Structures are given as C-alpha cells and as structure tokens.
Amino acid sequence: MPVFLAPWFLAAGLAAAIPVAIHLLHRRKPKPLPFSTLRFIREAVDRTRRSRNLTHILALLMRVLILLLLACAFARPKVRFASWLPEGRRTLVVVLDDSASMQFQDGEKTNFEKARDWVRQLLGSLAESDRVALVLAGAPDPWVVFPPISDHPVVLRALDDVKPGYGRARLVQVLSEVASRLGETGDTAGVELHVFSDFQESDWNATEAESLAPELGRRRLVLFLNHVRPMVAANAGIVDTAFYPPAVLGSGTFTANVRVHSSPDYRGPNSLRLFVGDKEQARTTFTLRPAQTVTESVSGTVAGEAPGLTGRLELETDSLAPDNTFYFSLPRFPGIPVLLADGNARGPGAGNGTQDTLFLRYAIQPRGRTTTLFLPRIVDWATFVSSDPRRFPVVFVCNPPSLDRTVAAKLTEFVRSGGTAVLFPGNLGALENQLGQLEPLRGLKVQKTVLDEETSISLVRGERPSEIEKRLRAFLPGNPTFVLRRRLLFRGLPAKAAVVFQYTDSSPFLFEVPFGKGRLWVCSVSADRDWSDWPLTPFFVICQQELIKNSAQRNLPVLMGRVGRPFALIWNENATDLDFRLTSPGGRARMVSVTRKTPDRPVVLGGFYEPGLYRLERRGRVTTVAVNLPPEESKLTSVGRQDLAFTLRAVPVYQSSDWHEQQQQLVNLHLGRPLWPLLLALAFFLAVTEELFANLRSRAAALPEALRQFLRRGGRAA
Numbered sequence: 001m002p003v004f005l006a007p008w009f010l011a012a013g014l015a016a017a018i019p020v021a022i023h024l025l026h027r028r029k030p031k032p033l034p035f036s037t038l039r040f041i042r043e044a045v046d047r048t049r050r051s052r053n054l055t056h057i058l059a060l061l062m063r064v065l066i067l068l069l070l071a072c073a074f075a076r077p078k079v080r081f082a083s084w085l086p087e088g089r090r091t092l093v094v095v096l097d098d099s100a101s102m103q104f105q106d107g108e109k110t111n112f113e114k115a116r117d118w119v120r121q122l123l124g125s126l127a128e129s130d131r132v133a134l135v136l137a138g139a140p141d142p143w144v145v146f147p148p149i150s151d152h153p154v155v156l157r158a159l160d161d162v163k164p165g166y167g168r169a170r171l172v173q174v175l176s177e178v179a180s181r182l183g184e185t186g187d188t189a190g191v192e193l194h195v196f197s198d199f200q201e202s203d204w205n206a207t208e209a210e211s212l213a214p215e216l217g218r219r220r221l222v223l224f225l226n227h228v229r230p231m232v233a234a235n236a237g238i239v240d241t242a243f244y245p246p247a248v249l250g251s252g253t254f255t256a257n258v259r260v261h262s263s264p265d266y267r268g269p270n271s272l273r274l275f276v277g278d279k280e281q282a283r284t285t286f287t288l289r290p291a292q293t294v295t296e297s298v299s300g301t302v303a304g305e306a307p308g309l310t311g312r313l314e315l316e317t318d319s320l321a322p323d324n325t326f327y328f329s330l331p332r333f334p335g336i337p338v339l340l341a342d343g344n345a346r347g348p349g350a351g352n353g354t355q356d357t358l359f360l361r362y363a364i365q366p367r368g369r370t371t372t373l374f375l376p377r378i379v380d381w382a383t384f385v386s387s388d389p390r391r392f393p394v395v396f397v398c399n400p401p402s403l404d405r406t407v408a409a410k411l412t413e414f415v416r417s418g419g420t421a422v423l424f425p426g427n428l429g430a431l432e433n434q435l436g437q438l439e440p441l442r443g444l445k446v447q448k449t450v451l452d453e454e455t456s457i458s459l460v461r462g463e464r465p466s467e468i469e470k471r472l473r474a475f476l477p478g479n480p481t482f483v484l485r486r487r488l489l490f491r492g493l494p495a496k497a498a499v500v501f502q503y504t505d506s507s508p509f510l511f512e513v514p515f516g517k518g519r520l521w522v523c524s525v526s527a528d529r530d531w532s533d534w535p536l537t538p539f540f541v542i543c544q545q546e547l548i549k550n551s552a553q554r555n556l557p558v559l560m561g562r563v564g565r566p567f568a569l570i571w572n573e574n575a576t577d578l579d580f581r582l583t584s585p586g587g588r589a590r591m592v593s594v595t596r597k598t599p600d601r602p603v604v605l606g607g608f609y610e611p612g613l614y615r616l617e618r619r620g621r622v623t624t625v626a627v628n629l630p631p632e633e634s635k636l637t638s639v640g641r642q643d644l645a646f647t648l649r650a651v652p653v654y655q656s657s658d659w660h661e662q663q664q665q666l667v668n669l670h671l672g673r674p675l676w677p678l679l680l681a682l683a684f685f686l687a688v689t690e691e692l693f694a695n696l697r698s699r700a701a702a703l704p705e706a707l708r709q710f711l712r713r714g715g716r717a718a
Contacts, residue, residue, distance in 0.1 A: 062690040069683035077679070090130040090192065091148050093178055094119055097197030097228075098162065099138040099169035100563070100633040104198070105319040106230035112164040115196040115228040119159060121659045122194065123152055125666075134158055135178060137169040137197065138564075140609060146181070166322055166610050167564030168630050169203040171195065176212050179219055189220040198229040199639045202632030206639075206647045213650035222669075223648065225655045226662060229638055234266040236288055236315055237323030237634030245549060247556045248302050248309045248332040252373075255299045258313055258326070262288040263636040266318075274298040276311040308332050308559070310613055310624050323634040327613055329559040329626040335375040336552050338364055339392040341384035343399040343428055356398035356426055359535035360527050363544045374548055389414050394551045396544075398527045399426020403434035412439045416516030420551035423520070424527040425488055432488055435522070440515035445491040457484045459501040459509050466498040466512065468550055475542050483533040488524045510543075519554075521547065560626045563611055567625065568602040571618075575599060578618060585612025 096119065102112040109117075123132060131148035132155045144158050175193065182191055193216075197203070216223060240259045248254055258272060267290050274282040282298040302309050309332055315324040340357040357378050364374045379387070381401055389395045395414065400407065400423075411421050425431040425448075432446045458479045462469060480501065489507050493499075501509040503524075513520045525531040534540050561567035571578070576596050582605075583589045594603050608614065608627040616623045641655050654669070656662035 059690060062686050066683050066686045066690065069679045069686070073679035073683065090126065091132075091190070092122075092126070092130065092192045092194060093133045093135060093146075093148065093182070094122070095135045095137055095171070095174055095178065095193065095195045095197075096162070097138065097169045097171065097195070097199075097203070098136045098164045099197075099200065099203055100164070100166045100322050100629050101198055101200050101203075101320070101636060102164045102169075102228070103320060103322055104230060104233060104235070104636065105321070110164070111198055111228050111230070115226075116159060116162075118196060118226065118228065118659050118662075119194075120156065122662070123156060123159075125663065126152065128152075134162075135174060136162060136165075137171050137174045137195075137203075138165045138167050140564075142170075142174055142177075147185070165563075166629055168633060169197065169200070171197060171199070171203050172205050172208040172212055175216070175223075176208075179212070179216055179221060182221075183219055190222065191219075192222045192224060194224045194226060196226045196228055198636075199225070199227060199644065200633070200635070201637045201639055202630070202635070204639050204644070206643070209644075209647040213648045216648075217651040221651070223651055223653045224662065224665075225641075225644055225653060227638075227641070227655065227657050230319075232265045233263050233319075233636040233638075235263040235318055235320045235323070235634065235636050236260055236266050236270050237320060237629075238313060238315060238326040239293070239323075239631035239634055241313060241326050241328065243328065243330060246330065246553050248330050251301075251303045253299055253301050254309070254330070255297055256313060256328070258296050258298065259293060260286075260288065260296060260315065261293045261631075261634055262290060263634075264291045266290060270316050272296050272298060273314045274300050274311065275314065276300050276302065276309065302332070306332065307622075308624055310626065320634070320636070322611060323629050325611070326628050327560075327611060327626040329613065329624045331557050331559060335373050336394070336548055337392050338374050338376045338548060339384075339389055339395045340364075340376055340378045341381065341389075341395060341397045341400070342378055343381045343397070343401050343426060343430070355528050356424070357396070357527065359529075359540065360396055360398065360544060363535070363541040364548065366541070374545070385410070390417060390419065392419070393555055394420045394422070394548050396422045396424065396527070398424045399428050400430045401428045403430045403437050405437065408434075408437040408439070411520075412515075415440065415518035415520050418517035418555055420519045420547070420554075421521065422547060423522045424525075425523070425531070426526050426528075427530060431522075438520070440513045440520050441494065441522070443492050444494065447489040447491075448486065449489055450486045451484060454483050454485055456481060457503065460504060462499040462502050462508075463506075464499070466500055468512075468546055469500045471546055472500070472539075472542060476539060480537065480539040482537050482539070484525070484531075486525075486531045490522070490524065519551065557623075559624065560628070561608055562630050563608055563627055564630065565608070567605045567608060567627075569605060569616075569623070569625070571603045573599065573618075578603060580605070581615075581617040582607065583615040583617075585610060585614065 096115060098112065102110065102115065104111050106114065126132065129150055131150050132145070132152060133148040134145040134155055136142045136144055139162075144162060145155050149155065175195070178193065237260070238258055239261045242257045244255045244257065256274060260270070260272070266288060269285060269287050271283060271285045273280055281300040284296055284298055286294060286296055288294065298313070300311070309328075309330040311328055313326040313328070317324060340360055342357040344356045361376050361378060364376045377392075384397075385407060389410070395411075397411070403411075415421050423431060423435075429448075432448045435441055435446050436444055458481045460479060461473075465473075487503075487507075490511065493508065493511060494513050496514055497508075498512045499508045500511065503509060508524065510521065510523050513522075525534055527535060529535055555570075557570040558568070576599060578594055578596075580592045580594070580603075581589060582592045590607075592605060592607060594605060596603055605616075605625075608625075611628050612626075614625045614627060616625055644655065645653055654662075654665045656665060
C-alpha cells in the first residue's frame with residue numbers, strides 16, 4: 001500500500017492534460033490535391049493515416065506518463081511491504097543469548113556486552129507507550145521481564161543486571177515458550193521477537209526451528225535475528241578429558257588425556273598445564289591447526305591422605321576464557337579388596353592346599369607387598385559358600401568343587417548386583433560339568449581337552465576385540481605365547497559374550513558375559529601350572545590386574561559433570577530422601593533436597609550453573625564435584641544467514657548485523673520503503689524513449705524516383 005509523504009505534488013499530475021490538449025489542437029487535416037486518378041492515392045492516404053494515428057497516440061501516452069511519474073515522484077511515495085505491523089503501540093520481546101560462547105572477547109567488549117548495548121539502542125528508539133519484555137535464552141529462569149511492560153527504566157535496570165552464563169542457549173525452545181505464553185493472552189499479531197545471539201550450531205536446532213516456524217507465522221509474529229559475532233573467532237578450548245586410572249588408588253601417578261579443539265580461525269602454538277590443588281605439576285606444548293582436535297597427555301602424582309584428588313587443567317589465555325580451564329575431581333581409595341576363593345584349600349595355613357590361588361595372589365599383589373593397589377584375601381571353599389562376597393568388587397573362583405544351585409545362585413546374584421566374578425577351571429571338574437547352572441551361561445557347551453604332549457601355543461586376536469583386549473595388547477609386544485597341557489573348549493557362547501584372545505581354532509581363551517550390573521568371566525585354563533605355563537608369564541600378571549581395574553572403573557563414583565546438566569552421583573546410604581548442603585565455587589551455600597526410588601539408585605542433582613569445584617556435604621561426609629563447560633560451546637561454529645532463513649521460511653524473518661541495519665529495517669517495515677527513486681528512473685527512461693521515437697517518426701521516408709519526378713513537374717505527364 002503506497003503512502004505519500006508530500007501528497008500536494010499529486011496536483012501537478014493535472015499537467016498531463018497539456019500534451020492531450022496540444023495533440024487535439026494540432027490535428028492536421030488532409031490537403032486536397034487535384035489528380036486525375038485517385039484510387040492509388042486514396043489507398044496510400046489510408047495507410048499513412050492509420051500509421052500516423054498510432055504513432056501520435058504512443059507519443060501522447062509516453063508524454064502523459066512522464067508528467068504523471070514526475071508528479072508522483074515529487075509526492076515522495078513509500079510502499080509498506082508489511083502492512084500487518086501495527087502502526088500504534090508496539091510490543092517487543094527481546095530474547096538475549098547468555099550462553100558461554102557469548103563471553104568471547106571481541107576487541108574491548110565481549111559478544112554479550114555488544115548485544116546488551118544493541119538492546120539499549122533498540123529500547124531508546126521506542127515510544128513511551130511501547131511495551132517490552134526481556135528473556136534470557138540460557139538462564140535457568142529465563143523470564144527476566146515478562147509479560148511485556150511499558151516501564152522502560154525497569155527493563156533497562158534488569159538489562160544492566162543480567163550477566164552471561166556458562167551453559168548452552170535454548171534459542172528455539174525459548175522462542176516456542178514465548179509464542180505459547182503470548183498466545184495465552186490472545187494478542188500476538190504484530191508482536192516483534194528480537195533475538196540477539198551468535199547463533200552457535202549447538203544452540204540452534206534446525207529441525208525444531210523448522211517445526212516452530214508455521215506456529216510463529218500462524219500467530220503473525222515478526223522475527224528479527226540479530227547476529228552478534230566477531231569477524232574472526234580464534235579460540236582453542238578443552239572439550240573433554242579422560243583420566244587413567246579413573247580413580248587414585250593409594251599414592252602414585254595418574255595421567256590426563258586432554259582433547260583440545262581449535263576453531264576454524266585459530267592457528268598457532270599453545271601449552272597445557274596440570275595443577276593439583278594450586279601447585280603446577282606438569283606442562284606440555286603443542287601446535288594447533290584450524291578446526292583441529294588433538295589429544296595431549298600430562299601426568300601428575302598424588303600423596304598424602306586426602307580422600308579425593310582435585311585440580312585443574314589450563315590452556316593459554318585466548319578470547320574465550322571459560323573453556324581454557326578444565327576442573328577435575330577423582331575418587332581416591334587406599335586399595336581394591338579382592339576375594340580369592342580356592343576350591344582346593346583346607347583353611348588358613350594349609351600350605352600346598354592353596355596352590356590354585358598361589359599365582360593369583362602374587363600376580364595381584366607382587367612380592368606380597370601391602371602397599372600395592374589391590375588387597376587380596378584368600379578363603380577356602382567352605383568359607384566362600386557360607387559368606388557374603390558383595391563387599392568385594394571382584395571375586396576369583398579357582399577350581400571349584402561344586403557349582404550346585406546354592407553356589408550358582410550366590411554367584412548370579414553377586415554379578416547381577418554389580419560385582420565381577422572370574423571363574424578358573426581345575427582338576428575337580430565342576431566347571432566343565434556344571435557351568436550351565438549359572439543363569440548368564442545357559443546354553444553354553446563345555447568340553448575338556450587333554451593334549452598328548454606339552455605344546456607351545458600362541459593366542460591370536462579375537463574377531464571382534466573387546467576393550468580389555470585392546471588394552472592388554474598395548475602392554476604386550478606380540479601375541480601371548482605359553483606351554484599348554486589341557487584346556488576347555490567352549491561352544492554356544494551367549495549372544496552378549498565378548499572374547500578376549502582366542503586359539504588358532506577360534507575357540508575362546510577368555511570371555512566375558514555382561515549380566516545385570518556386573519560381569520562374569522570364564523577362562524579356558526586354570527590359574528595354576530597343572531594346565532599350562534600361563535601363570536609364569538607377564539601376560540598372566542597384566543591380565544589379572546586389568547580385570548580388577550576394569551571392574552573397579554565400572555563401580556567408581558563419577559565426580560565430574562557439565563554446566564546446566566543433571567548430575568548422577570553414587571551415594572551409598574540406606575535412604576531415599578536426602579538433603580545436601582551444596583557450596584558453589586564462589587562460596588554460596590544452599591540446601592538441596594533429592595528423592596530416589598530405591599537406596600541403590602544414584603542421586604540426581606541439579607543447580608550446577610557455573611564451572612568450578614562444588615562441595616557437597618551430608619552428615620559429615622564431604623564430596624567434591626567438578627563441573628565444566630559444555631564441549632559444544634568451544635567450537636564457535638555459527639549458523640549462516642541463509643540456513644537460518646531456510647529453516648524459518650514459513651515466517652517473515654529479518655536479519656541484521658548491527659543496530660544501523662536493523663534500524664533501517666524497522667523504518668522500512670513501519671513507514672515503508674521509498675518508491676520515488678524508481679519513479680524518477682522510469683520517467684527518465686520514458687523521456688529518452690519518447691525522444692528516440694519522435695526522431696524516428698519524423699524521418700522522411702524515401703519516395704520512388706518516378707513519383708518524385710512526377711511531383712517535380714507539377715503533376716503533368718511527360
């Protein structure tokens with residue numbers, strides 16, 4: 001719909017009558033000429049009259065249009081392409097991205113500070129009666145000012161108080177919630193949604209946005225996507241860290257394998273430092289290429305009697321400070337208790353009666369030292385059958401005399417509840433005869449094979465190597481080799497079984513079956529020298545220790561989480577309703593109440609909104625939890641304008657990169673786009689066209705030579 005800013009110039013359009021009047025006054029009548037034969041002349045005159053009338057009308061139309069276009073151009077018309085925008089009081093909802101990536105330092109200000117300044121300029125352009133709401137896209141409580149109000153000073157004070165967070169932004173989800181809340185009032189037509197964000201790929205769900213667009217269009221909401229991002233986003237950040245071992249057992253060393261990611265604009269050297277407490281223990285340097293992920297390792301040591309290990313990993317300072325630090329908290333134990341059930345033992349001090357566990361004890365606790373990570377305890381068969389093994393995370397059962405229903409039920413329940421049971425055969429023959437009594441091994445067929453003579457064999461890689469086999473191969477120079485005398489052949493393994501090494505005939509050497517929360521391991525040879533010389537090899541020692549570590553890792557409490565995400569903590573206490581005192585890294589303390597269905601389930605905690613070390617206390621027990629940034633916030637990969645427009649094609653979207661561009665869009669939407677430059681250009685084009693047309697029309701047409709001579713003689717025949 002056109003709007004004229006100077007409508008009085010339209011009166012000049014009456015000048016278009018002048019060419020019409022001139023045309024009517026200068027109409028020429030044919031001049032009669034005496035001629036003897038008029039038939040051919042009449043035909044020529046008729047043709048000439050029709051051509052002359054057509055050219056006169058075209059010239060007249062062009063002259064009239066030129067005058068009308070000039071009159072309209074001086075009236076300064078504007079065209080409103082968005083007539084659905086209200087012309088009276090405006091309603092704006094400002095959605096401000098406060099995710100971690102908005103803390104990127106671009107010059108003297110962060111992206112968040114630039115966005116906040118932009119919002120201030122937008123609010124300053126509003127009329128006093130316009131209503132405004134302020135929503136944060138990544139805050140736990142996003143509704144800073146809602147519903148929209150006309151008290152602009154209140155909105156400005158709230159804007160000054162907000163700060164960027166450390167989690168992810170829920171841009172599409174927040175827009176959906178805003179549309180829903182506005183829809184409850186029934187007044188959504190023409191409401192302006194202004195989103196200020198760097199539009200990280202992790203914060204913008206394209207599928208959800210495409211589903212939301214028709215709803216925004218149906219409610220006639222106007223969407224403004226305001227891009228606040230640097231021209232060059234050079235950043236390197238820690239995205240994840242794996243610790244080995246995942247818990248500190250006693251005193252010793254540990255290794256942190258750190259994954260560092262660089263943004264597409266980053267290139268150059270960097271360094272990684274490891275701090276235990278506040279003391280730097282290790283440092284390594286490396287070089288990063290654009291959009292690269294590298295893994296760097298640093299090792300530290302721990303001593304003393306502290307119940308846990310806490311510290312941090314740091315990169316060199318860059319434009320995005322929060323992802324340069326990774327906090328960690330690892331559980332610490334004096335050692336892992338291990339139960340060795342000897343089926344051939346006759347009680348403590350039985351001498352050779354404990355030969356089935358002799359090599360196991362020395363493999364688990366070399367040279368009998370009590371300072372090692374594993375604390376084995378040997379019991380005879382009667383003690384094992386009458387006791388509860390669940391206080392031990394790992395149980396080795398060697399040469400059992402029987403696997404009757406009582407023993408089978410005990411081992412099954414132990415594994416189901418999260419324990420690890422390792423079964424070794426022996427000369428008593430219970431495994432080959434009664435192994436099918438165990439519920440996890442139903443359908444397994446076992447056959448004992450005795451070789452005619454000692455044979456040196458080499459184990460080969462399994463068809464689908466398990467994780468523990470890969471770790472064992474990292475310590476072994478080649479395929480394990482030892483002398484074999486007898487073994488068990490397994491057929492019909494459970495579907496979930498994982499093989500760790502196998503013989504050349506594809507029969508498993510050792511296999512694992514997950515069951516419930518735990519694992520059941522079965523070995524094809526015994527743990528003593530009657531069946532093979534395996535107990536004399538380093539492979540035997542490494543294998544037993546890796547089995548124990550694997551079991552311990554599965555049952556270790558996880559003490560590291562991410563900002564904004566719920567955290568599951570293993571808390572051993574016979575209670576379902578628990579109250580914790582949670583102290584943030586900044587020293588703010590609050591009480592947190594949680595409920596779990598059963599005492600054996602983990603405790604799910606929330607409220608971690610900033611990175612750092614949190615202190616969790618209950619009944620004198622203290623646990624430290626490390627919280628870090630979501631890894632996606634370090635990548636700094638933004639969604640392009642075209643991609644945003646495509647996902648929101650069902651709704652009018654206006655995108656801008658600064659306040660001036662947005663201001664021009666708002667002027668065009670509310671006042672219209674100027675049309676007079678187009679009208680002037682069209683008038684100039686018609687004027688040039690009319691002049692060329694007039695010159696062509698006035699050019700004299702060439703007459704035939706005979707007619708020219710005839711007219712020159714005055715019409716007399718020769």
